[in-house]
Amino acid sequence: MLDLTENALAILERRYLNRDEKGEIIESTEELFDRVAKSIAEIDLVYGAKEEEVAALHDRFYHLMTSLDFLPNSPTLMNAGLPLGQLSACFVLPVPDTMEGIFEAVKNTALIHKSGGGTGFSFSRLRPKGSVVRSTGGVASGPISFMKVFNTATEAVKQGGKRRGANMGILRVDHPDILEFIKCKEDKSELTNFNLSVGITEEFMAAVRKKETYPLRDPIGKKVMGVLDAAQVFKLIVEKAWESGEPGIVFLDRINGDNPLQHMGEIESTNPCGEQPLLPNESCNLGSINLARMGKDDGRGIDYEKLKEKVHLAVHFLDNVIDANTYPLPEIEARSKETRKIGLGVMGFADLLTLLGISYDSEEAVTVAEQIMKFINSEAKKASMNLAQDRGTFPQYHGSRWEKENMPLRNATTTTIAPTGTISMIAGCSSGIEPLFAVAYTKVCMDEDKLMEVHPVFKRLALEKGFYTPELMEKVKKLGSVSMIKGIPDEVKRIFVTTQDISPYWHVRLQAAFQKYTDNAVSKTINFPRNAHVKEIEEAYFLAYELGCKGLTVYRDGSREGQVLNVGEVT
């Protein structure tokens, strides 16, 4: 029997376990992990491994996952070893300025959503609203109207797919329709299957600082079509984000500055939750190490030996996924195999901090974050170089930054911090690098009963330090937070600080700490209390820019009901 929580079993049963045509479940949880481990390990045969080596690897992959030390992204768990076989969470599709091209992208989006993947698009190439359409003499309806088509298609696929589709829509800040884009979620019923981000340029940021205007450019030919007051546009973005959490921002020039594959063209978009910048038609598969399981047994410090072993095995796993994958389109297969990007990240970071006795909103937490991610990033690179010795570098290595730095890598990128919305629930840990959401959480049982569980480390500390009482535990369950409860020592309260009690400043600091040692980007929500001022959101945006983040997503308590979820929706 595997050591999975009831929550995890319920999620696996509802969405992940294989079913026959009648919808009956036809595999156990053990069989699910075995199916995934086997099909991913068998890829080694292609690279000349012997049968017995593959059997040993199969075993190691099985334990890597069933120990909950590491889990791959949802599509890999759902589809590996099955006929559909689509294993990636992240795609970016090109949206060219032609009717054929736009509707081709809509079709491809539907195919990807059906298989559990998420899609990101830049709509910046589309001619602005009101421009002339040569063939008909009519006027173009502009990027936002086409986004609505993508949104409706996503809605329709929802009924047939394994999970609700998710999209990212990006428009460059210098696109002539940018004001309409920034305001387009004023109506909360619009574009509900999209996360929106404004593509911020260095030119724009400089103009904001100097309180100057900046040019709007025709996407075709780049002719200047007008100017806007940069500070006012920035203010509008901030106001709208305060109202609804959207749009977010992505620093496009920074993403391209850090892009190791500049010889392949420009990155225009990320995947839906923002953590994976990709070239048009590129895909990426993700996986996350559960840091809650990387503490030393005595609770003092991090078990770096164990972490190293898991990172090497996980990189091997993710590189194999690229070959085991069945791609939705030939052009996506070609692109993805040229760059062989993988995204290894972490989950359970907040749980690890409780084990170490460190408060999330502290310099110590920033230090731990940097140390861990630096280690993971460097070991992931070593693992990728080891693979390259046997399997060769990724085909686009020549001309890449890695070649200039003399780092023969198998994968153009190795690290990404994913939201881990569903896989963290399967692993029973805190999601991604987010703080604890609460000190007690809901358990969904098979029969839909809801039970409350108190965080196990809190319970243990309460017993050890002698302040455990059943009444106190009931209070924690009721409030979810310990900050207002009497009878809990202050140092314990500090360790169990929850999202709502953490200032945006620390949220951004932690995002930046992880970004420093991550090839791709970091998924993080910067939470604000309901009564936050617009100015505070502006400050968070500037701080993120100054600290080297690749983008920012904010959320003010109560400002949005249903959001395009990174969390796994149990349907």
Ligand code: ADP
């Ligand atoms: P998981 O925990 O299910 O593996 P994450 O929450 O870490 O997934 O999200 C990783 C990426 O997976 C997202 O950025 C997005 O690209 C994709 N994704 C997440 N949720 C969905 C969804 N409901 N539909 C389609 N793609 C999704």
